Amino acid sequence: MITSRGLLKLPHRNRELGLILLALGITTAGFAAVQLARAQEFGTASLIAATLFAGAYLGAHLMVRVALPDADPYVLPITAVLTSIGLIEIYRIDALLARDQGVWILFGLALFAIVIIAFREIRRLESLRYTCGALAVVLLLATIVLGSSINGARLWIRVGDLQIQPGEFAKILLVIFLAGYLRERREVLTAPTRRVLGVGIPALRHALPLLILCGLSLVLLVAMNDLGSSLLFYVIALAMIYVATGRLLYIGAGIGLFAIGAASALQIAPQVQTRIDGWLNPWTDEQAQCCYQITQSIYTIADGGVLGTGFGRGLILNEAGGTIIPSAQTDFIFSVIANEMGLVGAVAVILLYLLLAWRGFRIATTADDGFSKLLAAGLAIAVGFQVFVIIGGVIRLLPLTGLTLPFVSYGGSSVTANFAIAGLLLCISQRANRERV
Amino acid sequence: MNTRISHLFIALTVALCALIVMTTYWQVWARSSLEARQSNVRLVYRDLEIDRGSIVSADGVVLAESNPAQLDGRTVYKRVYPTKGLAAQLVGYSSLLAGRAGLERSLDPELSGSTGDLAGVTNAFDRMRGNTVRGNEVVLRLQAVAQKVAMDRLTALGVRGSVVVLDPSTGGILVMASTPTFDPNNGLEAALKNPASPLLNRATQGLYPPGSTFKVVTAASALDAGAVTPDTKFPGPSCINTSGQPLCNFRGRAYGPHNFGYAFVHSINTTFAKVGIDLGAEKLEATMRSFGFFSRIPWDYPAEQTLPSGIFNRQGNLVSPTTPIDVARIAIGQERLLATPLQMAEVAAAVANGGQIVQPEPVQEVRAPDGSIVRRPTPIYLGRAMTTETAAALRALMKQVVDDGTGAAAAVAGLDVAGKTGTAETGRVGKNDAWFIGFAPSNAPRFAFAVLLEDVDGTGGDLAAPIAADVLRALTAQVS
Numbered sequence A: 001m002i003t004s005r006g007l008l009k010l011p012h013r014n015r016e017l018g019l020i021l022l023a024l025g026i027t028t029a030g031f032a033a034v035q036l037a038r039a040q041e042f043g044t045a046s047l048i049a050a051t052l053f054a055g056a057y058l059g060a061h062l063m064v065r066v067a068l069p070d071a072d073p074y075v076l077p078i079t080a081v082l083t084s085i086g087l088i089e090i091y092r093i094d095a096l097l098a099r100d101q102g103v104w105i106l107f108g109l110a111l112f113a114i115v116i117i118a119f120r121e122i123r124r125l126e127s128l129r130y131t132c133g134a135l136a137v138v139l140l141l142a143t144i145v146l147g148s149s150i151n152g153a154r155l156w157i158r159v160g161d162l163q164i165q166p167g168e169f170a171k172i173l174l175v176i177f178l179a180g181y182l183r184e185r186r187e188v189l190t191a192p193t194r195r196v197l198g199v200g201i202p203a204l205r206h207a208l209p210l211l212i213l214c215g216l217s218l219v220l221l222v223a224m225n226d227l228g229s230s231l232l233f234y235v236i237a238l239a240m241i242y243v244a245t246g247r248l249l250y251i252g253a254g255i256g257l258f259a260i261g262a263a264s265a266l267q268i269a270p271q272v273q274t275r276i277d278g279w280l281n282p283w284t285d286e287q288a289q290c291c292y293q294i295t296q297s298i299y300t301i302a303d304g305g306v307l308g309t310g311f312g313r314g315l316i317l318n319e320a321g322g323t324i325i326p327s328a329q330t331d332f333i334f335s336v337i338a339n340e341m342g343l344v345g346a347v348a349v350i351l352l353y354l355l356l357a358w359r360g361f362r363i364a365t366t367a368d369d370g371f372s373k374l375l376a377a378g379l380a381i382a383v384g385f386q387v388f389v390i391i392g393g394v395i396r397l398l399p400l401t402g403l404t405l406p407f408v409s410y411g412g413s414s415v416t417a418n419f420a421i422a423g424l425l426l427c428i429s430q431r432a433n434r435e436r437v
Numbered sequence B: 001m002n003t004r005i006s007h008l009f010i011a012l013t014v015a016l017c018a019l020i021v022m023t024t025y026w027q028v029w030a031r032s033s034l035e036a037r038q039s040n041v042r043l044v045y046r047d048l049e050i051d052r053g054s055i056v057s058a059d060g061v062v063l064a065e066s067n068p069a070q071l072d073g074r075t076v077y078k079r080v081y082p083t084k085g086l087a088a089q090l091v092g093y094s095s096l097l098a099g100r101a102g103l104e105r106s107l108d109p110e111l112s113g114s115t116g117d118l119a120g121v122t123n124a125f126d127r128m129r130g131n132t133v134r135g136n137e138v139v140l141r142l143q144a145v146a147q148k149v150a151m152d153r154l155t156a157l158g159v160r161g162s163v164v165v166l167d168p169s170t171g172g173i174l175v176m177a178s179t180p181t182f183d184p185n186n187g188l189e190a191a192l193k194n195p196a197s198p199l200l201n202r203a204t205q206g207l208y209p210p211g212s213t214f215k216v217v218t219a220a221s222a223l224d225a226g227a228v229t230p231d232t233k234f235p236g237p238s239c240i241n242t243s244g245q246p247l248c249n250f251r252g253r254a255y256g257p258h259n260f261g262y263a264f265v266h267s268i269n270t271t272f273a274k275v276g277i278d279l280g281a282e283k284l285e286a287t288m289r290s291f292g293f294f295s296r297i298p299w300d301y302p303a304e305q306t307l308p309s310g311i312f313n314r315q316g317n318l319v320s321p322t323t324p325i326d327v328a329r330i331a332i333g334q335e336r337l338l339a340t341p342l343q344m345a346e347v348a349a350a351v352a353n354g355g356q357i358v359q360p361e362p363v364q365e366v367r368a369p370d371g372s373i374v375r376r377p378t379p380i381y382l383g384r385a386m387t388t389e390t391a392a393a394l395r396a397l398m399k400q401v402v403d404d405g406t407g408a409a410a411a412v413a414g415l416d417v418a419g420k421t422g423t424a425e426t427g428r429v430g431k432n433d434a435w436f437i438g439f440a441p442s443n444a445p446r447f448a449f450a451v452l453l454e455d456v457d458g459t460g461g462d463l464a465a466p467i468a469a470d471v472l473r474a475l476t477a478q479v480s
Helices: A004-008 A011-037 A044-067 A075-093 A095-118 A122-146 A166-190 A204-224 A227-245 A248-266 A270-280 A292-304 A333-366 A370-394 A412-436 B002-029 B031-035 B041-048 B118-128 B144-157 B188-193 B211-225 B260-265 B269-279 B281-291 B327-331 B341-352 B388-404 B460-479
Strands: A148-150 A153-159 A162-164 A194-196 A199-201 B062-071 B074-080 B093-095 B099-101 B137-140 B161-166 B173-179 B239-242 B245-248 B356-358 B363-367 B373-375 B381-384 B418-425 B432-440 B447-456
Touching: A011 A044, A011 A075, A044 A075, A044 A095, A075 A095, A075 A333, A075 A412, A095 A412, A122 A153, A122 A166, A122 A204, A122 A370, A122 A412, A162 A412, A166 A204, A166 A227, A166 A370, A166 A412, A204 A227, A204 A248, A227 A248, A227 A370, A227 B002, A248 A270, A270 A292, A292 A333, A292 A370, A292 B002, A292 B031, A292 B041, A333 A370, A333 A412, A333 B002, A370 A412, A370 B002, B002 B031, B041 B074, B074 B093, B144 B161, B144 B173, B144 B447, B144 B460, B161 B341, B161 B460, B173 B460, B211 B260, B211 B269, B211 B281, B211 B327, B211 B341, B211 B388, B211 B418, B211 B432, B211 B460, B239 B269, B239 B327, B245 B269, B260 B269, B260 B388, B269 B281, B269 B327, B281 B327, B281 B341, B341 B356, B341 B388, B341 B418, B341 B432, B341 B447, B388 B418, B388 B432, B418 B460, B432 B460, B447 B460
Parallel strands: none
Antiparallel strands: A148 A153, A153 A162, A194 A199, B062 B074, B093 B099, B137 B363, B161 B173, B161 B447, B239 B245, B356 B381, B363 B373, B418 B432, B432 B447
């Protein structure tokens, strides 16, 4: 039992608190910069918003202090910096969107609190692996059946006034399922009993769920019309299989299958083809559907230069008050960041994600049970690879996809789901660190 | 498992480093070439941050101004044209989508404060520091009231046409009207699709057979060469044969023996054809060159919006001097001779100005934002088209055209108008290009003009001369 005196003496938590305070300082400076740049009054509304944001993070910190005293001290502050950068840029685009996003961050932190209390003992989650797997499939199927398209990709379900992106939650459930399943079947998958042409092949009953999963990814590609989610699910699965079995055969076979699947899926998914066109030849017709977003994104990024135009000082909105890049606040938030924060800020944001992923992988290596290791590594790769795909898309390294930038993009599903990931990582690290102590 | 987890971390690090490399490429390497791309909308928005100077007429009517508006937290300046189509082709436009044309284009360095001098450099620094750059205000020589009379008269007739009035001693452009017109505020797209080409400045881009107004040039050449005097006698048949084709007087009229002056006042084609043949192509072409034909009239206006007048071949290109031409028909302003209204106004101005050709000048003065005068153009003389004596003789003849010749309808009470009518066949039955060029007052000219009506059923004397009279009346009332 931790005494109240002990609560103050936790080195991890004190470091976390210091970093959160630093993040809150960045937030305040950022908002002040935007308000100065745009000659806005510093009203009571912004004061209340700032207080709520700071209060929520300090509240979350206290929750961690009580529930997970030995957990990783960096994850929560990193999310604080990322959410506040996102919030500042969204506020700069549209104050009403920022208000929504602020609410989502509060919800996200609430979910974070629920997760760290409910799964403080992370092994409880292992027994729920099949439930999670089934739920993931249900969510994805629901998206396909009930989903509505935005920008051609069918990733949303409409519930009343809310647009929910179930894929964001399905992703986490999938990682939980895979962690549990792979941990259970690890041996039979690693050292299969049957050999075909000298190559070990696992029994169908062990590999079937994985094959179904891979198949489902390709179905998603066609049904959701989105390369990003499909690729993300697929890569998460392959990465976790690799961690569990270490067999490059599975990875090679997986990549091969995906390439064949994706190539044939392209023929029946026109949106994906448009995205590929825009990726390969964006300059041929900049006004066309394929290319307008990506070319405007590149102009916006280039305009930022090394040091950026400054918070609130870039040219992001058009004459009508909308954004010059369509969906700048969601998919293209990185372009806005690169414009106003410059190369320096853009690299800082990428490095923050690398830092976050590094914490995830570190938590995985320090964890002492297979499930925790697989779960932490899976979550880290889920966040890291999503960042790679979406930023790669807006800078034309990869074809454009409809993924969000974790913690930064505008959107309730994305923000809350990513806070759940942060909560899970902290729960795993608590167990690992406590046992080490 | 830990080794494999670190493999994953390495892979992810490589991937995220690729992001950094690519972002660096866009923000550092490709930056300047991307900024310069025409399709980069940022380029245009940047231009909007300049408080572009107004364009004002000599009589104080604002033709173009910049109104502040908000764009993404900054003040931008939207170009508006309060007088809409009044002088739309001359003033031109400065638009996000369509670019720039007319004076908005040729005077852009001054209007946008980006001149090559010290003020321009100071502005460039201001711009870098994020301060608003204010351009210079341009006051034109244009008389808006007279311009409106010209536009109203052309519009009332429902014709395509043009009116140009110059100050013969300075070249100042007092009126430059062209119909149909367009609204540069929001009518650009419609104007682009309009088959009547309202964007065309017919004063400088419209090429028309000058008809009998060209007899001023032929007469100047013949008088200068000493080939004729106003008293030289000519026979007056209704037609003569030249280049195997009959060349006839207007409505086939026969005149009987007369002198050269009478032939000018009554526009006798057969006499001028003979004068042309006697003069020869070489001499006539030389005179045309000295009047400014065969090359663009140099003036402060986009070069591609000022077409050269001259003799054109079937492909629509200016003929070279060595090409054989039907000099008899050129002498009466037909054949493949085409001229812009501005060129014909220059012809009239040369006569009015004692033979000197003066460069057209749209600008009266350029004022800095603080009100100080930056530039006040002085007249630029481009050369002499005829001797002072020839000009004096032609002045007297052109006065007679209005007093008791084909231009009677141009007479203005109290103003001594001189001119020359023209009714050029277009090759389309019942359709002529009607001209009236001239100057006033004839003894000390202050206005030199050309009026052109495209494809009308009537003569220059009947249709064009009265418009000239109305515009001159407005100018006299305005300027005196």
